Amino acid sequence: MLKILHFIFGRLYFQVKGYQTERFLNLCAKNHLVLWELKPVSDGYAFCIRKSAYQTLVTLAQKANVELTLQKQRGLPYFLKEHRNRKILFFFIFLCAMMIFSFSQFLWEITVSGGEVYSKSDILKYVTDNYYHLGTLKYQIDCDALEDHLREDYDEIAWVSCSVQGTRLHIEIKETLDRKTKQNPKKPCDIVANKSGIITKMAVKSGTPLVSTGDSVKKGTTLISGLIYYYSDDFTVIQTDKIKADGEIIMRTKEVYENSIPMEYYEKTITDEKKCIKNIYLGQYQFDFPSKQKQNHTNVVTERRSLKIGTSFYLSIGITIQTTEKYQPKKKILTKKEAQLKLKKQLEHYLTKKAKKGAKIVHCEENYQRKNNRYEVRASIIKEESIGKIRNIKKLTKKQEEMIAPTTAQQ
Structure with a gap:
Protein backbone atom coordinates (compact mmCIF):
# COMPACT_ATOMS: atom_id res chain seq x y z
CA MET A 1 0.00 0.00 0.00
CA LEU A 2 2.86 2.38 0.86
CA LYS A 3 4.49 1.74 -2.50
CA ILE A 4 1.23 2.54 -4.27
CA LEU A 5 0.91 5.86 -2.41
CA HIS A 6 4.53 6.72 -3.20
CA PHE A 7 3.87 6.01 -6.87
CA ILE A 8 0.70 8.12 -6.98
CA PHE A 9 2.09 11.17 -5.14
CA GLY A 10 5.71 10.87 -6.26
CA ARG A 11 8.98 10.48 -4.35
CA LEU A 12 12.42 12.09 -4.57
CA TYR A 13 15.76 10.36 -3.99
CA PHE A 14 18.52 12.46 -2.38
CA GLN A 15 22.07 12.09 -1.18
CA VAL A 16 23.24 14.28 1.72
CA LYS A 17 26.86 14.96 2.65
CA GLY A 18 28.75 17.38 4.85
CA TYR A 19 30.21 17.71 8.34
CA GLN A 20 26.82 17.99 10.07
CA THR A 21 24.81 15.17 8.50
CA GLU A 22 23.92 13.79 11.95
CA ARG A 23 22.54 17.20 12.97
CA PHE A 24 20.54 17.26 9.75
CA LEU A 25 19.02 13.84 10.56
CA ASN A 26 18.17 15.02 14.09
CA LEU A 27 16.42 18.11 12.65
CA CYS A 28 14.41 15.88 10.33
CA ALA A 29 13.31 13.72 13.27
CA LYS A 30 12.45 16.79 15.38
CA ASN A 31 10.29 18.21 12.56
CA HIS A 32 8.61 14.82 11.95
CA LEU A 33 10.03 14.58 8.45
CA VAL A 34 10.03 10.90 7.41
CA LEU A 35 13.05 9.72 5.42
CA TRP A 36 12.40 6.44 3.57
CA GLU A 37 15.05 3.84 2.68
CA LEU A 38 17.71 5.69 4.69
CA LYS A 39 21.14 4.07 4.32
CA PRO A 40 24.77 5.19 4.72
CA VAL A 41 26.96 5.71 1.63
CA SER A 42 30.64 6.50 1.21
CA ASP A 43 30.42 10.24 1.98
CA GLY A 44 27.02 10.66 3.63
CA TYR A 45 23.52 9.19 3.53
CA ALA A 46 21.01 8.30 0.80
CA PHE A 47 17.24 8.40 1.29
CA CYS A 48 13.94 9.26 -0.36
CA ILE A 49 11.08 11.53 0.67
CA ARG A 50 7.57 12.38 -0.45
CA LYS A 51 7.34 15.03 -3.16
CA SER A 52 5.30 17.28 -0.84
CA ALA A 53 8.12 17.37 1.75
CA TYR A 54 10.69 18.90 -0.61
CA GLN A 55 10.57 22.50 0.69
CA THR A 56 10.86 21.39 4.33
CA LEU A 57 13.85 19.23 3.42
CA VAL A 58 15.67 22.13 1.68
CA THR A 59 15.07 24.45 4.67
CA LEU A 60 16.50 21.91 7.14
CA ALA A 61 19.51 21.24 4.89
CA GLN A 62 20.33 24.97 4.77
CA LYS A 63 19.99 25.20 8.55
CA ALA A 64 22.39 22.27 9.08
CA ASN A 65 24.75 23.54 6.36
CA VAL A 66 24.83 20.25 4.44
CA GLU A 67 24.82 19.58 0.72
CA LEU A 68 21.76 17.93 -0.87
CA THR A 69 22.03 16.24 -4.25
CA LEU A 70 18.92 15.06 -6.11
CA GLN A 71 19.61 11.58 -7.48
CA LYS A 72 16.34 10.67 -9.22
CA GLN A 73 12.59 11.28 -9.33
CA ARG A 74 10.02 8.52 -9.35
CA GLY A 75 6.23 8.32 -9.39
CA LEU A 76 3.15 9.16 -11.42
CA PRO A 77 3.58 12.99 -11.45
CA TYR A 78 7.04 12.73 -13.01
CA PHE A 79 5.95 10.01 -15.43
CA LEU A 80 3.10 12.23 -16.67
CA LYS A 81 5.42 15.21 -16.95
CA GLU A 82 8.03 13.22 -18.90
CA HIS A 83 5.49 11.78 -21.34
CA ARG A 84 3.08 14.73 -21.54
CA ASN A 85 3.50 15.02 -25.31
CA ARG A 86 2.72 11.34 -25.99
CA LYS A 87 -1.03 11.63 -26.47
CA ILE A 88 -1.39 8.18 -28.07
CA LEU A 89 0.20 6.55 -25.00
CA PHE A 90 -2.29 8.24 -22.67
CA PHE A 91 -5.14 7.34 -24.99
CA PHE A 92 -4.25 3.65 -24.78
CA ILE A 93 -3.79 3.85 -20.99
CA PHE A 94 -7.26 5.39 -20.73
CA LEU A 95 -8.64 2.74 -23.10
CA CYS A 96 -7.12 -0.08 -21.02
CA ALA A 97 -8.52 1.43 -17.80
CA MET A 98 -11.99 1.62 -19.36
CA MET A 99 -11.74 -1.99 -20.56
CA ILE A 100 -10.73 -3.19 -17.09
CA PHE A 101 -13.59 -1.21 -15.57
CA SER A 102 -16.01 -2.74 -18.09
CA PHE A 103 -14.74 -6.26 -17.38
CA SER A 104 -15.17 -5.65 -13.64
CA GLN A 105 -18.95 -5.36 -14.10
CA PHE A 106 -19.30 -9.00 -15.21
CA LEU A 107 -18.93 -12.44 -13.65
CA TRP A 108 -15.90 -14.31 -15.01
CA GLU A 109 -15.26 -17.06 -12.47
CA ILE A 110 -17.37 -19.38 -10.27
CA THR A 111 -15.68 -21.36 -7.49
CA VAL A 112 -17.09 -23.95 -5.08
CA SER A 113 -15.61 -25.15 -1.79
CA GLY A 114 -16.61 -27.43 1.07
CA GLY A 115 -18.63 -30.13 -0.69
CA GLU A 116 -18.08 -33.89 -0.33
CA VAL A 117 -21.38 -35.56 -1.18
CA TYR A 118 -21.86 -33.29 -4.20
CA SER A 119 -18.91 -32.68 -6.51
CA LYS A 120 -17.80 -29.19 -7.48
CA SER A 121 -18.58 -29.91 -11.12
CA ASP A 122 -22.19 -30.85 -10.21
CA ILE A 123 -22.74 -27.58 -8.31
CA LEU A 124 -21.10 -25.54 -11.09
CA LYS A 125 -23.27 -27.18 -13.74
CA TYR A 126 -26.39 -26.56 -11.66
CA VAL A 127 -25.57 -22.87 -11.20
CA THR A 128 -24.51 -22.20 -14.81
CA ASP A 129 -27.39 -24.15 -16.38
CA ASN A 130 -30.15 -22.70 -14.21
CA TYR A 131 -29.05 -19.31 -12.89
CA TYR A 132 -25.76 -17.56 -13.66
CA HIS A 133 -23.22 -18.25 -16.39
CA LEU A 134 -19.88 -16.62 -17.09
CA GLY A 135 -20.43 -13.14 -18.47
CA THR A 136 -23.49 -12.37 -16.32
CA LEU A 137 -23.71 -8.79 -15.06
CA LYS A 138 -22.85 -8.70 -11.35
CA TYR A 139 -25.87 -6.58 -10.40
CA GLN A 140 -28.13 -9.40 -11.68
CA ILE A 141 -26.71 -11.89 -9.16
CA ASP A 142 -28.93 -12.46 -6.13
CA CYS A 143 -26.81 -14.38 -3.62
CA ASP A 144 -29.65 -14.80 -1.10
CA ALA A 145 -31.96 -16.34 -3.71
CA LEU A 146 -29.18 -18.66 -4.95
CA GLU A 147 -28.57 -19.85 -1.37
CA ASP A 148 -32.28 -20.65 -0.99
CA HIS A 149 -32.36 -22.60 -4.26
CA LEU A 150 -29.27 -24.64 -3.38
CA ARG A 151 -30.66 -25.57 0.06
CA GLU A 152 -34.03 -26.53 -1.42
CA ASP A 153 -32.74 -28.56 -4.38
CA TYR A 154 -29.92 -30.41 -2.60
CA ASP A 155 -31.01 -32.41 0.44
CA GLU A 156 -27.49 -32.94 1.80
CA ILE A 157 -26.61 -29.22 1.81
CA ALA A 158 -27.27 -27.95 5.33
CA TRP A 159 -25.55 -24.57 5.03
CA VAL A 160 -24.49 -22.50 2.04
CA SER A 161 -22.95 -19.08 1.59
CA CYS A 162 -22.73 -17.27 -1.75
CA SER A 163 -20.74 -14.08 -2.23
CA VAL A 164 -19.48 -11.98 -5.13
CA GLN A 165 -15.80 -11.10 -4.67
CA GLY A 166 -14.39 -8.96 -7.45
CA THR A 167 -15.48 -10.75 -10.63
CA ARG A 168 -15.84 -14.14 -8.91
CA LEU A 169 -18.90 -15.85 -7.47
CA HIS A 170 -17.77 -18.02 -4.57
CA ILE A 171 -20.07 -20.74 -3.23
CA GLU A 172 -19.19 -22.34 0.10
CA ILE A 173 -21.28 -25.29 1.19
CA LYS A 174 -21.42 -27.47 4.28
CA GLU A 175 -23.25 -30.74 4.56
CA THR A 176 -23.46 -30.87 8.36
CA LEU A 177 -25.09 -28.22 10.53
CA ASP A 178 -23.33 -28.17 13.92
CA ARG A 179 -22.41 -25.70 16.64
CA LYS A 180 -19.27 -24.66 14.79
CA THR A 181 -21.29 -23.65 11.74
CA LYS A 182 -21.76 -19.92 11.43
CA GLN A 183 -25.37 -19.12 10.57
CA ASN A 184 -25.25 -17.22 7.29
CA PRO A 185 -28.84 -16.21 6.40
CA LYS A 186 -29.56 -12.50 6.40
CA LYS A 187 -33.19 -13.22 7.24
CA PRO A 188 -35.05 -15.39 9.80
CA CYS A 189 -35.02 -19.13 9.24
CA ASP A 190 -36.13 -22.56 10.51
CA ILE A 191 -33.98 -25.63 11.06
CA VAL A 192 -35.50 -28.75 9.49
CA ALA A 193 -34.51 -32.41 9.39
CA ASN A 194 -32.56 -33.40 6.28
CA LYS A 195 -32.78 -37.08 7.29
CA SER A 196 -35.19 -39.40 9.06
CA GLY A 197 -34.34 -40.92 12.44
CA ILE A 198 -34.63 -40.70 16.22
CA ILE A 199 -33.43 -37.62 18.13
CA THR A 200 -30.88 -38.55 20.80
CA LYS A 201 -29.67 -35.09 21.81
CA MET A 202 -30.93 -31.56 21.25
CA ALA A 203 -29.52 -28.17 22.31
CA VAL A 204 -31.49 -25.09 21.25
CA LYS A 205 -29.70 -21.75 21.20
CA SER A 206 -32.49 -19.65 19.67
CA GLY A 207 -35.94 -20.33 18.29
CA THR A 208 -38.85 -22.53 19.34
CA PRO A 209 -38.17 -26.31 19.56
CA LEU A 210 -40.93 -28.43 18.01
CA VAL A 211 -39.45 -31.83 18.85
CA SER A 212 -37.66 -33.32 21.84
CA THR A 213 -35.18 -36.08 22.66
CA GLY A 214 -36.54 -39.53 21.84
CA ASP A 215 -38.88 -38.32 19.09
CA SER A 216 -38.91 -40.13 15.76
CA VAL A 217 -38.94 -37.57 12.94
CA LYS A 218 -39.16 -37.76 9.17
CA LYS A 219 -37.09 -35.92 6.62
CA GLY A 220 -38.39 -32.36 6.13
CA THR A 221 -39.86 -32.05 9.65
CA THR A 222 -39.33 -28.64 11.27
CA LEU A 223 -37.07 -29.18 14.31
CA ILE A 224 -36.56 -25.60 15.51
CA SER A 225 -38.88 -22.86 14.34
CA GLY A 226 -37.74 -19.28 13.85
CA LEU A 227 -41.15 -18.12 15.12
CA ILE A 228 -41.21 -16.84 18.70
CA TYR A 229 -44.58 -16.67 20.49
CA TYR A 230 -45.29 -14.31 23.39
CA TYR A 231 -48.19 -15.26 25.64
CA SER A 232 -50.39 -13.38 28.08
CA ASP A 233 -51.32 -14.68 31.53
CA ASP A 234 -54.25 -16.59 30.08
CA PHE A 235 -51.97 -18.31 27.51
CA THR A 236 -53.19 -16.19 24.59
CA VAL A 237 -50.65 -15.28 21.89
CA ILE A 238 -50.15 -11.51 22.02
CA GLN A 239 -47.10 -11.17 19.75
CA THR A 240 -45.09 -13.20 17.23
CA ASP A 241 -41.52 -12.47 16.17
CA LYS A 242 -39.27 -14.03 13.51
CA ILE A 243 -35.61 -14.81 14.28
CA LYS A 244 -32.81 -17.05 13.04
CA ALA A 245 -33.24 -20.51 14.55
CA ASP A 246 -30.01 -21.96 15.89
CA GLY A 247 -29.13 -25.16 17.68
CA GLU A 248 -27.52 -28.60 17.47
CA ILE A 249 -29.52 -31.77 16.95
CA ILE A 250 -28.00 -35.25 17.19
CA MET A 251 -30.02 -38.01 15.54
CA ARG A 252 -29.68 -41.77 15.25
CA THR A 253 -30.09 -42.58 11.57
CA LYS A 254 -30.02 -45.70 9.43
CA GLU A 255 -28.29 -45.75 6.08
CA VAL A 256 -27.93 -48.42 3.44
CA TYR A 257 -24.50 -48.37 1.76
CA GLU A 258 -24.15 -50.07 -1.64
CA ASN A 259 -21.08 -50.45 -3.80
CA SER A 260 -19.87 -52.75 -6.55
CA ILE A 261 -16.74 -53.38 -8.60
CA PRO A 262 -16.29 -55.34 -11.86
CA MET A 263 -14.79 -58.81 -11.75
CA GLU A 264 -12.59 -57.90 -14.70
CA LYS A 332 -6.83 -58.56 -14.60
CA ILE A 333 -9.46 -60.75 -12.97
CA LEU A 334 -10.28 -60.44 -9.28
CA THR A 335 -10.73 -63.45 -7.05
CA LYS A 336 -13.59 -63.48 -4.54
CA LYS A 337 -11.17 -62.81 -1.67
CA GLU A 338 -9.46 -59.92 -3.46
CA ALA A 339 -12.79 -58.33 -4.42
CA GLN A 340 -14.12 -58.61 -0.87
CA LEU A 341 -10.95 -57.05 0.54
CA LYS A 342 -11.13 -54.17 -1.96
CA LEU A 343 -14.80 -53.52 -1.20
CA LYS A 344 -14.11 -53.69 2.53
CA LYS A 345 -11.35 -51.06 2.26
CA GLN A 346 -13.67 -48.74 0.32
CA LEU A 347 -16.37 -49.20 2.99
CA GLU A 348 -13.87 -48.47 5.77
CA HIS A 349 -12.74 -45.35 3.94
CA TYR A 350 -16.38 -44.24 3.67
CA LEU A 351 -16.97 -44.81 7.40
CA THR A 352 -13.75 -42.93 8.25
CA LYS A 353 -14.95 -39.92 6.27
CA LYS A 354 -18.25 -39.99 8.16
CA ALA A 355 -16.40 -40.20 11.50
CA LYS A 356 -14.23 -37.21 10.57
CA LYS A 357 -17.40 -35.22 9.96
CA GLY A 358 -18.53 -36.00 13.53
CA ALA A 359 -20.69 -39.11 13.02
CA LYS A 360 -20.50 -41.94 15.55
CA ILE A 361 -20.84 -45.40 13.97
CA VAL A 362 -23.07 -47.49 16.25
CA HIS A 363 -23.44 -50.61 14.11
CA CYS A 364 -22.45 -51.80 10.65
CA GLU A 365 -23.66 -55.09 9.11
CA GLU A 366 -22.06 -56.08 5.80
CA ASN A 367 -23.15 -58.52 3.12
CA TYR A 368 -20.88 -59.45 0.18
CA GLN A 369 -22.00 -61.34 -2.92
CA ARG A 370 -21.25 -61.86 -6.58
CA LYS A 371 -23.88 -60.85 -9.11
CA ASN A 372 -23.28 -61.55 -12.80
CA ASN A 373 -19.77 -60.22 -13.55
CA ARG A 374 -19.56 -57.87 -10.53
CA TYR A 375 -18.87 -58.17 -6.83
CA GLU A 376 -21.22 -56.23 -4.58
CA VAL A 377 -21.41 -55.13 -0.96
CA ARG A 378 -24.52 -53.97 0.87
CA ALA A 379 -24.07 -52.58 4.38
CA SER A 380 -26.67 -51.47 6.89
CA ILE A 381 -25.14 -48.62 8.91
CA ILE A 382 -26.61 -47.18 12.11
CA LYS A 383 -24.96 -43.96 13.23
CA GLU A 384 -25.44 -40.91 15.42
CA GLU A 385 -24.73 -37.62 13.66
CA SER A 386 -25.52 -33.91 13.62
CA ILE A 387 -28.46 -33.23 11.33
CA GLY A 388 -30.50 -30.25 10.23
CA LYS A 389 -30.55 -27.71 7.43
CA ILE A 390 -31.61 -24.08 7.14
CA ARG A 391 -34.92 -23.23 5.50
CA ASN A 392 -37.04 -20.11 5.12
CA ILE A 393 -39.61 -19.79 7.91
CA LYS A 394 -42.92 -21.56 7.35
CA LYS A 395 -46.10 -20.97 9.29
CA LEU A 396 -46.82 -23.58 11.96
CA THR A 397 -49.79 -25.88 11.71
CA LYS A 398 -52.49 -25.80 14.41
CA LYS A 399 -51.16 -29.09 15.78
CA GLN A 400 -47.67 -27.62 16.13
CA GLU A 401 -49.01 -24.49 17.81
CA GLU A 402 -50.92 -26.61 20.30
CA MET A 403 -47.75 -28.58 21.10
CA ILE A 404 -45.87 -25.46 22.20
CA ALA A 405 -46.26 -24.70 25.87
CA PRO A 406 -45.70 -21.04 26.83
CA THR A 407 -42.81 -21.99 29.13
CA THR A 408 -40.88 -23.58 26.27
CA ALA A 409 -40.85 -20.57 23.99
CA GLN A 410 -37.24 -19.31 23.83
CA GLN A 411 -35.64 -16.18 22.51
Missing part, protein backbone atom coordinates in the same frame (compact mmCIF):
# COMPACT_ATOMS: atom_id res chain seq x y z
CA TYR A 265 -10.68 -54.64 -14.92
CA TYR A 266 -7.71 -53.09 -16.67
CA GLU A 267 -4.61 -51.91 -14.84
CA LYS A 268 -2.90 -48.92 -16.43
CA THR A 269 0.87 -48.84 -16.87
CA ILE A 270 2.18 -45.40 -17.91
CA THR A 271 4.37 -45.77 -21.00
CA ASP A 272 5.09 -42.16 -21.97
CA GLU A 273 5.94 -38.85 -20.32
CA LYS A 274 3.25 -36.27 -19.67
CA LYS A 275 2.66 -33.75 -22.44
CA CYS A 276 0.92 -30.40 -22.02
CA ILE A 277 -1.10 -28.58 -24.68
CA LYS A 278 -2.06 -24.97 -23.95
CA ASN A 279 -5.02 -23.24 -25.60
CA ILE A 280 -6.33 -19.69 -25.23
CA TYR A 281 -9.94 -18.85 -24.37
CA LEU A 282 -11.77 -15.53 -24.44
CA GLY A 283 -15.12 -15.46 -22.66
CA GLN A 284 -17.17 -18.39 -23.98
CA TYR A 285 -14.88 -18.96 -26.97
CA GLN A 286 -11.79 -21.16 -27.05
CA PHE A 287 -9.04 -21.01 -29.67
CA ASP A 288 -7.32 -24.39 -29.99
CA PHE A 289 -3.82 -24.68 -31.32
CA PRO A 290 -3.14 -27.44 -33.86
CA SER A 291 -2.43 -30.73 -32.09
CA LYS A 292 -2.19 -34.40 -32.86
CA GLN A 293 -5.38 -36.40 -32.99
CA LYS A 294 -6.27 -38.06 -29.71
CA GLN A 295 -4.89 -41.59 -29.54
CA ASN A 296 -6.28 -44.65 -27.83
CA HIS A 297 -5.17 -45.54 -24.29
CA THR A 298 -4.44 -41.95 -23.32
CA ASN A 299 -5.31 -40.15 -20.09
CA VAL A 300 -6.35 -36.51 -20.60
CA VAL A 301 -6.67 -34.00 -17.73
CA THR A 302 -7.92 -30.50 -18.54
CA GLU A 303 -7.20 -27.53 -16.26
CA ARG A 304 -8.55 -24.01 -16.75
CA ARG A 305 -6.49 -21.02 -15.57
CA SER A 306 -7.97 -17.53 -15.73
CA LEU A 307 -5.94 -14.35 -15.93
CA LYS A 308 -6.56 -12.34 -12.76
CA ILE A 309 -5.50 -9.20 -10.93
CA GLY A 310 -5.03 -9.79 -7.21
CA THR A 311 -6.95 -12.65 -5.61
CA SER A 312 -10.51 -12.18 -6.87
CA PHE A 313 -10.48 -9.89 -9.93
CA TYR A 314 -10.71 -12.44 -12.73
CA LEU A 315 -10.66 -11.45 -16.41
CA SER A 316 -12.44 -13.10 -19.33
CA ILE A 317 -9.19 -14.35 -20.86
CA GLY A 318 -7.01 -17.26 -19.86
CA ILE A 319 -5.59 -20.61 -20.90
CA THR A 320 -6.69 -24.23 -20.75
CA ILE A 321 -3.99 -26.81 -20.14
CA GLN A 322 -4.50 -30.35 -21.40
CA THR A 323 -2.14 -32.87 -19.85
CA THR A 324 -1.93 -36.18 -21.71
CA GLU A 325 -0.10 -39.39 -20.90
CA LYS A 326 -0.14 -42.74 -22.71
CA TYR A 327 -0.71 -45.98 -20.84
CA GLN A 328 -0.69 -49.69 -21.59
CA PRO A 329 -3.81 -51.53 -20.33
CA LYS A 330 -3.36 -54.93 -18.73
CA LYS A 331 -6.40 -57.08 -18.09
